[in-house]
Amino acid sequence: MRLVEGAMSPADPAGVEAWAAGRLSVLRRATVREHPAGSALWTRLPLIDMAVHLPWLRERLLRAGGTVEERVVPDLTAVDAPVVVNCTGLGARDLVADRTVRPVRGQLVVVENPGLRTWLVSTAPDGETAYLFPQPGRLLLGGTAEDGVWSLEPDPAQAAAIVRRCAALRPEVAGARILEHRVGLRPARPAVRLERQTLPDGRAVIHNYGHGGAGVTVAWGCAEEAAALAASS
Ligand SMILES: Cc1cc2nc3c(=O)[nH]c(=O)nc-3n(C[C@H](O)[C@H](O)[C@H](O)COP(=O)(O)OP(=O)(O)OC[C@H]3O[C@@H](n4cnc5c(N)ncnc54)[C@H](O)[C@@H]3O)c2cc1C
Structure with a gap:
């Protein structure tokens, strides 16, 4: 887990503070250079790289004396x-x-990081969200939230739309090499x-x-x- 600075819009300090329980640091208005929305918040949040986090949790369990057995429980x-x-x-x-x-399907595009060190989240009035999260050696672009959809197949049209929305926030992302497409189902x-x-x-x-x-x-x-x-x- 790393604490990383970044900007989110829309800027609603009260709303953000409500779920962050007053634990956010560096909470201020973002500049237009930091977030093109014009009205965004700049803050520092924990970013987790799940590819590192899950093995770390497993190791912690084993060190505490637990054992891991993988099988389907009927x-x-x-x-x-x-x-x-x-x-x-x-x-x-x-x-x-x-x-x-029920599943809430989420699709991501993983690209080579063209140099972003901070994250960016932008939610449009229609609820559509674009986000960019720098992870070691790559950049995660998102995202989607499809209620009730079970498909784990990446949708090329959605991938293109994700890249387009993220490139509108950070133009250097438009030409970034795609490393991977990911799909997950949130258990809602x-x-x-x-x-x-x-x-x-x-x-x-x-x-x-x-x-x-x-x-x-x-x-x-x-x-x-x-x-x-x-x-x-
Ligand atoms: C694109 C995307 C972005 C996300 N971003 C965030 C985020 O920014 N912050 C955040 O907090 N969360 C985020 N989430 C949500 C988060 O990943 C989930 O809430 C979390 O993984 C749920 O964990 P869980 O262990 O409850 O369920 P799961 O991760 O779904 O694990 C359930 C496990 O149970 C196993 N299982 C099921 N049935 C059986 C059975 N009968 N026998 C044996 N094993 C069984 C499954 O195989 C699976 O391994 C995101 C999710 C997605 C898809």
Whole structure:
């Protein structure tokens, strides 16, 4: 995780502060040079490179004495553990028949970084978002949010539109070499499910899924709440 400065529009300090709980630093109006929207905020936010972050989390678990076993769980009662924590995201639709969990598809374009060191986020009045996040050795361009769409195939038209929107913010991006197309499905739900239940054999199951487009942001808080539910009787 790195703390990186950047600019976001529209500039609504109250709205941003509401979700950042007063923890944002360097909060000021961005200059037009920093963000072409003319009305944007300049601040410093944590940027996570998931390709590094997930192996780091796994290593942390192993060092703490945990083990990792990868397999499909057809039924929660089949899990051999005194307490079961269900973090299956979209898989909860089948595993616990929760049809309120649905995908919100997101597509990204990964390009060679033409020299950006700061990030940029811009949300148009129609809700369409363009963002540029510098990561080590590359630049992530986004993004899309398609409710209820399951396809993991990159859409070339969407990729072109993403590059076009980002190039409108930073013209040097227009000719950047494309390294990769990425698609992910956010596991959305009307509200995150953090709940304790009892399996037929008396063991506890803690549900912790449905984090939508903010699962990384809220991961530690939800994990603490899940651990508290596991400890309660
Ligand atoms: C394009 C994009 C951009 C995003 N940007 C951000 C961001 O900026 N900030 C942020 O906080 N979040 C962001 N997110 C959202 C974030 O990635 C998710 O909220 C998060 O990954 C959810 O984590 P999870 O572990 O709950 O679910 P998942 O990551 O979906 O993991 C669920 C796991 O459970 C496994 N599983 C399911 N069913 C079973 C079963 N029956 N047996 C065994 N295993 C099973 C699946 O294989 C999967 O590995 C973004 C997502 C996308 C797609």
